Amino acid sequence: MRQVVIIGGGVAGLEAAGFLGKMGHQVVLLEKEKAVGGHVGKWDRLFPNRRQGSEVMDFIRKKMDEKVSIITEAGIKSIDTSPDGYAVVLTNGEAIRADAILLATGFELFDARKKEEYGYGIYDNVITSADLERIFREEGKITTADGQAPQKVAFVHCVGSRDEKAGNVYCSKVCCVTGVKQAIEVKEMMPAAKVYSFYMDIRMFDRHFEELYIEAQQQGITFIRGRLSEVYEDQGKVQCKVEDTLTGKPMKVTVDLLVLLVGFMPSPETKRLAGMLKINIGSDGFVLPIDGHISQNETGVPGIFLAGAVTGPKCIATTLSDARSAALQIDQYLKTK
């Protein structure tokens, strides 16, 4: 029986594992963390319909059968070529035979501390979108650092995205709709709160996203077009400076809580593994498939495939489709090998 090693246990790796198992292949899934689930496993509700992220995780997990074995806390020491494929050597010395390898190493969130002008890690009332999801999931209510309910909350789009000085020229795609979703959720939890959104463009690229934006407008969320230049915190209040580009005037807004919508970064592990496997990385740090239109899952190196955000920012639905596509291509490859 053919064996596929999948590197990365986020939604892309898990979905591909389930499909490859169903196709009759043996699958070993390697995850560096203590548990699989990746970023989606840490998210509360998902855009655009605000279903629980755990529902999607359950759907993916259900598909996996005994053909899939998962190794967590797996560190990869090297990937060696062998006469019939590859051997993935773990840091504990164990070598795993692989007829094909699927790279599903995904992304990591932009470290908001790099945008020092927004004060993340410096000011008490500046958090990230990921922090807010954790608060939704674990605490169920939003408070400022001194335990008060915030009366004014602002969201900042494009933190670490479309920002060449932060090293990222690209749009992270999911932050706009995440920010709009979270703004609605904050408004629903605290109807009296004023909610602002600082944006350059609202990029609602996918189905039902624009409708979510309309819902946010109907809820009275104030959208301010301008890239936030800097904030400072005084006695717990966060003062935001921005150009209101629609009036062409500088603007000042004071809020109790500032939420930074952090974007995607290629994971450092992707870079390391790409070096080992001699596959190409683009100037944006994400892996280059052999063709961006017609071969998103292929690397040009025989037996090495790609799925999910390893090739750039993707939302969950696209990632799942991409993972299924990768599984199909691996199946074809193994049949003709």
Added chain:
Amino acid sequence: MKKDKWGYGIHPDRQIDLDNANLSLLELVRQSEPSYNLCIACGSCAATCTAGNLTTISLRRINIYLQRGMIKELREEIRRCMLCGKCYLACPRGVNTRHVIIAIHEALKATGYEEL
């Protein structure tokens, strides 16, 4: 000098202070014409406006003045509208723009700002 004024001189600055902006008119207009919230500042209304071809009226600009509490500018510009309603036909979000103008006039009257 108060710290939150960011001021270094005696002249009023150009900055919009949204914390202290007068949004009383905005609230009245939102209540009177809920579709107002759906504006995406695309400018279709201003592009199609006959008065806008001849004077400096832009409904897109009027909307943003309202949202920022810039009542003086709002009052000045809204006078040029002829209430023809062409902008309503152009709006891709279905904002009842003609009624927005009427609602602004009513709000100006209700708040007493019309006379200022």
